[in-house]
Amino acid sequence: MSKATAIAPSNIAFTKYWGRKDEMLRLPENGSISMSLSDLLTTTTVEFSPDYKQDEVTVDGGGLEEDEAQRVIKHLDRVRNLAGIDTRAKVVSENNFPSGTGLSSSASGFAALTLAASKAAGLDLSEKDLSILARQGSGSACRSVPGGFVEWLDGDTSETSYAVQIFPPNHWDIIDIVAVVSENKKEVSTSVGQQSAQSSPFMEVRLSRMREKNERIKNLIADKNFEEFGQLIEAEALELHSIMLTQRPALIYWTPGTLQIMKLASHWRTKGIPVYFTINTGQDIHLICGAENATQVQAKLKELDFVKDIIVNTPGEGARLSPNHLF
Amino acid sequence: MSKATAIAPSNIAFTKYWGRKDEMLRLPENGSISMSLSDLLTTTTVEFSPDYKQDEVTVDGGGLEEDEAQRVIKHLDRVRNLAGIDTRAKVVSENNFPSGTGLSSSASGFAALTLAASKAAGLDLSEKDLSILARQGSGSACRSVPGGFVEWLDGDTSETSYAVQIFPPNHWDIIDIVAVVSENKKEVSTSVGQQSAQSSPFMEVRLSRMREKNERIKNLIADKNFEEFGQLIEAEALELHSIMLTQRPALIYWTPGTLQIMKLASHWRTKGIPVYFTINTGQDIHLICGAENATQVQAKLKELDFVKDIIVNTPGEGARLSPNHLF
Numbered sequence A, B: 001m002s003k004a005t006a007i008a009p010s011n012i013a014f015t016k017y018w019g020r021k022d023e024m025l026r027l028p029e030n031g032s033i034s035m036s037l038s039d040l041l042t043t044t045t046v047e048f049s050p051d052y053k054q055d056e057v058t059v060d061g062g063g064l065e066e067d068e069a070q071r072v073i074k075h076l077d078r079v080r081n082l083a084g085i086d087t088r089a090k091v092v093s094e095n096n097f098p099s100g101t102g103l104s105s106s107a108s109g110f111a112a113l114t115l116a117a118s119k120a121a122g123l124d125l126s127e128k129d130l131s132i133l134a135r136q137g138s139g140s141a142c143r144s145v146p147g148g149f150v151e152w153l154d155g156d157t158s159e160t161s162y163a164v165q166i167f168p169p170n171h172w173d174i175i176d177i178v179a180v181v182s183e184n185k186k187e188v189s190t191s192v193g194q195q196s197a198q199s200s201p202f203m204e205v206r207l208s209r210m211r212e213k214n215e216r217i218k219n220l221i222a223d224k225n226f227e228e229f230g231q232l233i234e235a236e237a238l239e240l241h242s243i244m245l246t247q248r249p250a251l252i253y254w255t256p257g258t259l260q261i262m263k264l265a266s267h268w269r270t271k272g273i274p275v276y277f278t279i280n281t282g283q284d285i286h287l288i289c290g291a292e293n294a295t296q297v298q299a300k301l302k303e304l305d306f307v308k309d310i311i312v313n314t315p316g317e318g319a320r321l322s323p324n325h326l327f
Helices: A066-083 A105-120 A129-135 A139-144 A190-194 A204-223 A226-243 A256-270 A290-303 B066-083 B104-118 B127-137 B139-144 B190-193 B203-223 B226-245 B256-270 B291-302
Strands: A003-013 A020-022 A032-048 A057-060 A089-095 A150-151 A162-167 A176-180 A275-281 A283-288 A309-315 B003-013 B020-022 B032-049 B056-059 B088-095 B149-151 B164-166 B176-182 B275-279 B284-292 B308-311
Touching: A003 A105, A003 A139, A020 A283, A020 A309, A032 A066, A032 A139, A032 A176, A032 A204, A032 A309, A057 A066, A057 B275, A066 A129, A066 A283, A066 B226, A089 B164, A089 B203, A105 A139, A129 A139, A139 A150, A139 A162, A150 A204, A150 B056, A150 B226, A162 A204, A176 A290, A204 A226, A204 A256, A204 B203, A226 A275, A226 A283, A256 A275, A256 A283, A256 A290, A256 B256, A283 A290, A290 A309, A309 B203, B003 B139, B032 B104, B032 B139, B032 B176, B032 B203, B032 B308, B056 B066, B056 B291, B066 B104, B088 B104, B088 B190, B104 B127, B104 B139, B104 B203, B127 B139, B139 B149, B139 B164, B164 B203, B176 B291, B203 B226, B226 B275, B256 B275, B284 B291, B291 B308
Parallel strands: A057 A089, B056 B088
Antiparallel strands: A003 A032, A032 A089, A032 A150, A150 A162, A176 A283, A176 A309, A275 A283, B003 B032, B032 B088, B032 B149, B149 B164, B176 B284, B176 B308, B275 B284
């Protein structure tokens, strides 16, 4: 087979990945816990062929910036190395959601690319090996390989830093409702912003507490303790953004719309709706609630004229080959 | 004399006061540097008279909440103790700006109250003693006693914790343009929010760095190094708010309008206008620029429909008796 199509989910991190102990290998400073999302998906087709003189990459119908294209080509090189081939590839990738706004399109994108490219190159990698490989393209992409509730084991080597499923998608029926508040791309990419994580005076304290925080959140997911889980993920999102606000240069990813929904979440709680927010490294905001409250939260968001799109996610499957992947 | 009127300025802190090492005495965790503001003023008249059966307090034409009134009465008690009197007082106070929105009306208010009440009680306190006394009513009020550029010496006792002028108002012609973005009162008062400062995991690291930061900012003011000064005050404001965001419960004082102007400030800098923001514990935002750029910054703010008021301040005088204070 020299052509394959894969679908991979974006994921929402409940504890965040920020800062790397190895830039080249993208080994994170700390482990993190996430959920793969049912409705934020990237579909990517990779075809290796001697007919191609160079790698060609199309995302959402257009080309990529030079540095982004180089990142994809470097990832194809990793796959070619593993497979022992040197043919060029054509990559066509589609997101069903806006990219570069904090919805982790690089996570779903590199997970889908990893699976499609490795299959197209004739490899048959385990979930663990796919996760290790995806991580080298974009750190959080390793978490988009398994489905459901996921832990990224930070590891000290490339072979020990990968993501595993800790609970299947049907373990807990919580919902992630994404409010898209702006479709403008971030001014500073996550990949660049991360490199200055250590310039925050607070980074060291944060890191010293992450192991315990990850244990706590795993227990709360195991126990389906929604209230404490919600409090913890909100505090963790605020902590991540406090690190970014205190970096040099400061990274201010929130927009007025982000902030307004942050404040509304606690207001809605006082009105009896158990809903908590989390935010990745961007402006869009994720509202987490039980399935029984999803309709109500959606209705609240629909009243806000600055919300451009609302995307409702259940815990989703991990990266998989497209049902139509055989050509 | 049993009646006196005083005027006192609000002040803008360049390094912030957040957290107290002694709640009762309002001794701050760290020293701080501020500027007294020419155009954010409280005017307060205090009259002691045996005719009054109880203390009466009017602010901006209305009564105060019970806890706020008690705080004023407790301050009158401090003055009565010093003067050895026990007559009740009538207090009439007017702010020329909105109170409770982060413009430090309690600083100007308690500074004016301290001067007017002590004079009306027949005391003739030094600037240092006025500052010590004002601090016990509201910590940052001690900084509103001197004029110009001011340092609050943190101190370990009541007698060593007071504010002094480090440079007179005419030392440096910088301007503080306040953008009032909401006239809603804060949901959590500064006084209450401070009590949880230590619940932020980052508070200890912050405090370990404050002494050096204060030295640095004094040097930058001495040298009139506007660019580094601006970078430092912006970073300090972001650090303060990061502490508040990571407290339990989290304090989110910014509103969408605050955030929008924060982002605009750095945008305006890329367009060649040297302007930096700082924010106290509230939603209103202070834009600091050189006098030569004040008109331009004001014009930019006037374009923003959500800005409710714009107040332009030069470095101002400290607390003083009203020219009409003799009746």
